[in-house]
Amino acid sequence: DGGITQSPKYLFRKEGQNVTLSCEQNLNHDAMYWYRQDPGQGLRLIYYSQIVNDFQKGDIAEGYSVSREKKESFPLTVTSAQKNPTAFYLCASSGGTAVWETQYFGPGTRLLVL
Amino acid sequence: AQKITQTQPGMFVQEKEAVTLDCTYDTSDPSYGLFWYKQPSSGEMIFLIYQGSYDQQNATEGRYSLNFQKARKSANLVISASQLGDSAMYFCAMREGYALNFGKGTSLLVTP
Numbered sequence: 001d002g003g004i005t006q007s008p009k010y011l012f013r014k015e016g017q018n019v020t021l022s023c024e025q026n027l028n029h030d031a032m033y034w035y036r037q038d039p040g041q042g043l044r045l046i047y048y049s050q051i052v053n054d055f056q057k058g059d060i061a062e063g064y065s066v067s068r069e070k071k072e073s074f075p076l077t078v079t080s081a082q083k084n085p086t087a088f089y090l091c092a093s094s095g096g097t098a099v100w101e102t103q104y105f106g107p108g109t110r111l112l113v114l
Numbered sequence: 115a116q117k118i119t120q121t122q123p124g125m126f127v128q129e130k131e132a133v134t135l136d137c138t139y140d141t142s143d144p145s146y147g148l149f150w151y152k153q154p155s156s157g158e159m160i161f162l163i164y165q166g167s168y169d170q171q172n173a174t175e176g177r178y179s180l181n182f183q184k185a186r187k188s189a190n191l192v193i194s195a196s197q198l199g200d201s202a203m204y205f206c207a208m209r210e211g212y213a214l215n216f217g218k219g220t221s222l223l224v225t226p
Binding site: 042043110 | 214
């Protein structure tokens with residue numbers, strides 16, 4: 001079955017630690033995205049990538065980094081510079097970036113700070 | 115400025131009844147897409163329905179339909195014959211460019 005997988009489901013971060021969230025898709029989609037969701041809020045864009053080896057900052061990129069070395073994979077690193085990382089992180093993909101392209105989401109990763 | 119507004123934080127509906135979830139949007143771009151997603155307690159965002167700004171007819175997908183009023187900039191979701199499994203958060207989103215702009219969501223509770 002085609003879809004998007006995210007791991008881990010839960011992640012705990014200690015002070016000063018970098019952590020990496022995994023996102024893999026087998027939908028053969030060119031575009032991939034990372035969103036952050038805080039309680040009672042909608043999603044906010046962290047980073048997106050339209051094609052391999054290219055990515056762009058979204059609205060809240062500070063304290064985060066990404067890479068896109070393979071079409072299927074778009075990992076997100078939450079760095080120690082992100083002072084309030086506790087949130088639900090959702091990865092998405094779409095065939096392209098046109099306005100009619102539907103974004104499909106993975107199951108999400110909950111990040112908690114110890 | 116908020117691009118997507120969902121004014122109903124919470125809604126109740128009885129099983130088998132229809133319910134309308136409101137969404138208004140703000141854009142000056144003539145080309146845009148409107149999407150509705152369902153988020154159950156598990157957290158995954160499930161795509162429900164899409165409406166393009168140039169579409170002449172309202173979109174429908176099974177029990178979901180979108181009441182698109184372009185002049186009013188509204189894109190309300192109508193769920194017919196509600197089921198207990200429809201209890202979830204519902205998000206309206208608009209795409210003008212590369213990313214989706216989401217509203218804050220409406221929590222729907224379907225009661226027996």
